[in-house]
Amino acid sequence: MTTTKDMAGAGTRMSPRPLIELGVSFWSAKALLTAVEIGLFTELARGPASERELSERLDLHPRAARDFLDALVALDVLDRTDDVYRNTPAAAAYLDEGKDTYLGGWMRQASRHLFRAWGGLTESLRTGKPFIGWDSADYFQRLYEDEEERQRFIAAMDAMTNHIAGELAAGLDWSGYGTVVDVGGARGNLVGHLARAHPHLRGTVFDLPELDRLFAEHMAKLGTGDRIAFVSGDFFADPLPEADVLIFGHILHDWDDEQRRRLIAHAYPFVRPGGCVVIYDRMIDDERREKAVSLLGCLNLLLVTPGGSEYTVGECRAYARDAGFARTSTMPLFDGLETAVIGWKE
Known part of the structure; x- marks a missing residue:
């Protein structure tokens, strides 16, 4: 905590400023999320613009526009020269809807839904249940029911898996593996990029049947439709496609501890001997002190799932060992935001 001279100048005291700024940090988050929601960064991707031009194009009131835009300058997501x-x-790399790296789909639903859900944190802390005073008791069901929301959310997840796929393609030795399954892999972006990086790979996406059409469209776009198949089913109850490598990306954190154990145990027989399971999420450090974003992610999952939470790297290693995987290793992903645990089968 920073210190400053007290009013009498005789000593030092802790500054309250960090706590005050932390207490209103949601102001910064909502300003960014709203800018994404109204398409500000996509508009500026067409070229620099003045306050007046942006106000007209985005229907901003003159009382609010300058303060809003300059706040985003102060937050380092916009630059300004004079009035331009x-x-x-x-922002150009990740918040322009015209780019494959666009992360705004996730931010749009965060602005529309998660921001409201966090208003129920006190209630959820006392009940242990999701906050249901908004669109749906089942957040992910709500996303998948709405075609536009589903496509935006999946596009945002794809922007993340574009990075993660490249790191997995380079960080894991694929020379001895010929097949890979992405369990809960949506429209197949991760497996598609792995297959493009390693042309000998054949892949399968296992997910809900309503994603089949989006999968076919995306595989055609990536040019991998001849090497990747789609299989629909319930990954807790139905047999999984057998493969050398099974991947669970951003899946386990949606479920409680017992369900996570059960899911990895269920997957074990479908990993071929000598293969591995790859599990990645925003895992918590084992001391539960360092990764604030992961610990806050636990609270986010409290608000939107019946039993989900992030989990520690050690807990994930235990899921793999208890399922029968002989040894485990870890791999940092996405600038350390994510962690992959790899369980190896004899």
């Missing part, structure tokens, strides 16, 4: 605004390099 432009995207920062990071």
